[in-house]
Each structure stands twice: as structure tokens, then as C-alpha cells.
Amino acid sequence: MKHLTIPPAIQAWIGGRVGRTETVGRSGSAVVIYADMVLKIEPPCTETDRAVTMMRWLAGKLPVPVVLADERANGMRYLLMSRIAGEMACAPAWLDRPAVLTDRLAEGLRMLWAVDPTGCPCRCALDDELAFLRGRVARGEVNTADCTPGTFGPGSFRAPDDLLGWLEQNRPDETLLLSHGDYCLPNVLLTEQGVAGFIDLGACGLADPWRDIALCLKSLRRNLGGFFGGPVRPAADETRFFAALGIAPDNERLRYYLLLDELYV
Ligand SMILES: Nc1ncnc2c1ncn2[C@@H]1O[C@H](COP(=O)(O)OP(=O)(O)O)[C@@H](O)[C@H]1O
Ligand SMILES: [Mg+2]
The missing domain is CATH 3.30.200.20 (Phosphorylase Kinase; domain 1)
Incomplete structure (x- = not known):
């Protein structure tokens, strides 16, 4: 090549x-x-x-x-x-130990949030993301066939512009902290000692913590559920995950950021 x-x-x-x-x-x-x-x-x-x-x-x-x-x-x-040491959080060695895995993923999120955001050169707050998505939707770039089933269709959003309108009308308050932006399991490397590092930082910048929490849970559920191949494993204990994060589950914010993510597909 x-x-x-x-x-x-x-x-x-x-x-x-x-x-x-x-x-x-x-x-x-x-x-x-x-x-x-x-x-x-x-x-x-x-x-x-x-x-x-x-x-x-x-x-x-x-x-x-x-x-x-x-x-x-x-x-x-x-x-x-x-090269960052360790193995991707989606490696079988970690998926086979979901309690350790969820604790490590929570630890990684807390490491991100502990960074002083002062002077961070990139911003991915809802203003920035919704403006960007407005262009994507207008250009017809959202691939609805690859979206989570049920996102569009009867009883749900008609089309991407409908979803975008809802996201614009239902914006939650934001707390801007460091956000990875693509906090899925292959982008977090783990060792027995803990979180070895973060990679694939093309969407990294200041955003609300729920942006990464939502992507983390989506990736965790899909990887344990056999979505990418491999065996179907028992679901993670999400109560444990939120306890490790020190944050109460907030289904509205979770849903909001999961829906926002559909427009990047
Ligand atoms: N700096 C790095 N250290 C260790 N592994 C890496 C590094 N960069 C990439 N990788 C490996 O390559 C894979 C793909 O790289 P990534 O930057 O995530 O690209 P993509 O945009 O294809 O997801 C990662 O999931 C990881 O296994
Ligand atoms: Mg990657």
C-alpha cells in the first residue's frame, strides 16, 4: 500500500x-x-x-x-x-472481570474530571456540538441505518432533523470539565495496577461529564452484550459503576447524551 x-x-x-x-x-x-x-x-x-x-x-x-x-x-x-502500556478495556481479560472493569472505567473518568480545565484549548460543549451537528444533519450525513434500533421510526424520532430539534429544545445544564469525547472501551488502556492511559483524543475537550458517562455505558453494554462479536456476558453492575463515580444516576441526562451520540453515526 x-x-x-x-x-x-x-x-x-x-x-x-x-x-x-x-x-x-x-x-x-x-x-x-x-x-x-x-x-x-x-x-x-x-x-x-x-x-x-x-x-x-x-x-x-x-x-x-x-x-x-x-x-x-x-x-x-x-x-x-x-505507546501506552496495558490492554484495551475491551480485551477478554477485562470483559471476563466486569466488576474490576467497571471500577477501572470509573477511575478513568475521575482522572479526566480531576484535570484543571483552565486553559484547555478545545471545547465540545453543547453550543459547539449542536452547531456542528446542525451542519451534519443539513448535509444528510447521519447514517440512520447504523443508529441504535428504535432511535428513528414510529413512536420515536421521525428523522435526524427531528432529533436535532429535540436536542436543541431540551438542553440540560452543563458543567464543563475535561471530556475524552470517545470514551469507549478500545480507547482506554488498563493494566493490573489501574488505568494506563487514554488514546484516540480527536473529540477531547471541555464538555459536561455526562457526555463521557453515556458513551462509557453504551460501550460497556455493547461489549459485554456481544455486539462486536465474542460471547454474550452478564451485564455490568451499573449501580457499582455510579457508586465508584460518586455520582447519582440521572436517566434524563444519560438519555440526552446517548441521543446526541446517534447524530455522529
Ligand atoms: N498510543 C497508543 N498506545 C497503545 N495502543 C494504541 C495507541 N494508539 C492506538 N493504539 C491501538 O490501536 C487501536 C486503534 O487506535 P485509535 O487511535 O483508537 O484509532 P481509531 O480511530 O481507529 O479508533 C487502539 O484501540 C489501540 O489498540
Ligand atoms: Mg479508537
């Missing part, structure tokens, strides 16, 4: 290392994993601009990859970063 012709500035870092190409992730990008580094190759996009900005801002504040090199060639962007 042409894009696997690695630019010299990146090759200088890689030297003789041999990588393995990772296929997890829906973005269509190539990710090559080396012993101590990761190379992400993808068409240039604003998400990667944001991921790089946030990785730089979060350095020393949270365990996120260190940006080692960032090059453009062959119409692609080549982002070389340090």
Missing part, C-alpha cells in the same frame, strides 16, 4: 523496529503498533488536529501518548506517538 511508504522523518524514529498493523477502530485509518511507539496513518482531518493539540496540552497532566513526530506525505498524515 502506498501510504505504508513511511516518510523519512518518521522512518528515522522507527529505525529497525518491526510493527504489527492493528485493525480495531472504525475510522479506516491504519495503525501500526511497535514495541514502544504507535504510528497512525490517515487522511488529514480536523479530529487529528484536535488529538495532537490535546495530547500536547495534556502531557504531564494525564497519561496520554507523547507526540513524537507528525508528518504529511502521500496525501496522508503520519502521526508517531509513544
Whole structure:
């Protein structure tokens, strides 16, 4: 593949290392994993601009990859970063221990919320997200066939613009804290000691905590429920999850952010 012709500035870092190409992730990008580094190759996009900005801002504040090199060639962007230790939270070793898993995921969220938001360069509050989604909906980019069944149709929302209108009319109050933005299990790396780090920061910025809580629960439910393949496991104890978060469940906010997420599909 042409894009696997690695630019010299990146090759200088890689030297003789041999990588393995990772296929997890829906973005269509190539990710090559080396012993101590990761190379992400993808068409240039604003998400990667944001991921790089946030990785730089979060350095020393949270365990996120260190940006080692960032090059453009062959119409692609080549982002070389340090490798975070541990295994993805969706690995069978963690899914088989749902109590440990939910505790770790809650710990990860609390680490995000403990970051001082002062000076954070990116914002993903509802103003920003709804304005962005207005464009997506107008351009007909929402792929309703891939949305959660029941989101659209009889007794539910007619179409994406109907859902967007509801989201605009029913905005909950917000508390702006650091939000990962795609807090799904493959983007959180865990070790036996705890949360090793956070990756895939293209939607990271200040937002209400319920944005990440909703995505975390959706991903946890789907991964344990066999949605991505693998065995169907017992559901997680969500009471335990909220106790570990130190937050009372709020079904309205949860529903709001789950519905908001449907417009990114
Ligand atoms: N810095 C990193 N350290 C460790 N593993 C990584 C790193 N970056 C990516 N990976 C691995 O590659 C996978 C896909 O990378 P990710 O940045 O999440 O891309 P995608 O946009 O495809 O989800 C991750 O789920 C993880 O397994
Ligand atoms: Mg990812």
C-alpha cells in the first residue's frame, strides 16, 4: 500500500523496529503498533488536529501518548506517538472481570474530571456540538441505518432533523470539565495496577461529564452484550459503576447524551 511508504522523518524514529498493523477502530485509518511507539496513518482531518493539540496540552497532566513526530506525505498524515502500556478495556481479560472493569472505567473518568480545565484549548460543549451537528444533519450525513434500533421510526424520532430539534429544545445544564469525547472501551488502556492511559483524543475537550458517562455505558453494554462479536456476558453492575463515580444516576441526562451520540453515526 502506498501510504505504508513511511516518510523519512518518521522512518528515522522507527529505525529497525518491526510493527504489527492493528485493525480495531472504525475510522479506516491504519495503525501500526511497535514495541514502544504507535504510528497512525490517515487522511488529514480536523479530529487529528484536535488529538495532537490535546495530547500536547495534556502531557504531564494525564497519561496520554507523547507526540513524537507528525508528518504529511502521500496525501496522508503520519502521526508517531509513544505507546501506552496495558490492554484495551475491551480485551477478554477485562470483559471476563466486569466488576474490576467497571471500577477501572470509573477511575478513568475521575482522572479526566480531576484535570484543571483552565486553559484547555478545545471545547465540545453543547453550543459547539449542536452547531456542528446542525451542519451534519443539513448535509444528510447521519447514517440512520447504523443508529441504535428504535432511535428513528414510529413512536420515536421521525428523522435526524427531528432529533436535532429535540436536542436543541431540551438542553440540560452543563458543567464543563475535561471530556475524552470517545470514551469507549478500545480507547482506554488498563493494566493490573489501574488505568494506563487514554488514546484516540480527536473529540477531547471541555464538555459536561455526562457526555463521557453515556458513551462509557453504551460501550460497556455493547461489549459485554456481544455486539462486536465474542460471547454474550452478564451485564455490568451499573449501580457499582455510579457508586465508584460518586455520582447519582440521572436517566434524563444519560438519555440526552446517548441521543446526541446517534447524530455522529
Ligand atoms: N498510543 C497508543 N498506545 C497503545 N495502543 C494504541 C495507541 N494508539 C492506538 N493504539 C491501538 O490501536 C487501536 C486503534 O487506535 P485509535 O487511535 O483508537 O484509532 P481509531 O480511530 O481507529 O479508533 C487502539 O484501540 C489501540 O489498540
Ligand atoms: Mg479508537
